[in-house]
Amino acid sequence: MSIQDVKQLVRLEKNNGIATVTIDNPPLNVLSGQVMSELKSVFETIAGDHEIVVAILTGAGNRAFMAGADIKEFPQSIGKKGMKDHVMQQHVVFNLIDFLPKPTIAVLNGLTLGGGCELAITCDIRIAEEHAQLGLPEVKLGLFPGGGGTQRLPRMIGEAKAKELMFVGDPISAQEAEKLGLVNKVVPTGQGMEEALAMAKKISGYSLQALSRIKKAVDEGTNMEFHAGIEREAELFEEVFLTEDVKEGVSAFIEKRKPVFAHK
16 A cells, blocks of 8 residues: 555644644544644644644544544553653654644544543643543553543642542543533534634634733643742743734724734
8 A cells, every 4th residue: 555545534724824633533533643643743734834823623523532542553562661652752742732832622522532532631622512421441441541641630620530530430421521620611512613613713813922822821830839930921921012913902902993913
């Protein structure tokens, strides 16, 4: 089989400052090595594209956002050393998405399990369709979450509840995930992308100079002592006052017109 015959499993579409990334690996969009590689390439493209302000990540169809890792790839690694290196390569991709200097929205349109749940929580915002189920079932295979789940999830929903989800391994409903703060909003089945696009459209009208610094201030400040976080916020606030967009934003407010940001 030639390289040309290999089906692309991650699609990137761009429209009016919004990137839409779709994982299309039927039937359940599992996180295979090829999906991981293509996610890396796609998000590197998004990071370097100055026209893209916000990115939406979802899965094709309505059965799964991503139902976890490709278990069929596991046997070749059992009983062998080198798994740490493999996992760290995965962290490169997940960290690329997590620390992308642009807002990200995940649309959870079905099963969001294991590595799929870990991928979802690398995004800034999660919109779940009402039939979605979220969970980290790795313990049922004698494993535990190795894609950042033990680190990101407790920071998001608290240590006790995160441990419960990982110890028990059962999925939870979209509605329960919303109560925990694991998802931002639950919408009817089939309306996830519509909701995400509406939010992305609003966000994309703002300055990327401001948006990227909001994200950086929150991400960095969360892991700092409070006063150090305040100082970091002040540094970023000083930076944003040196941009062209802040001039445009303030001028537009004074002149009572809508600002047109150049993201500079």
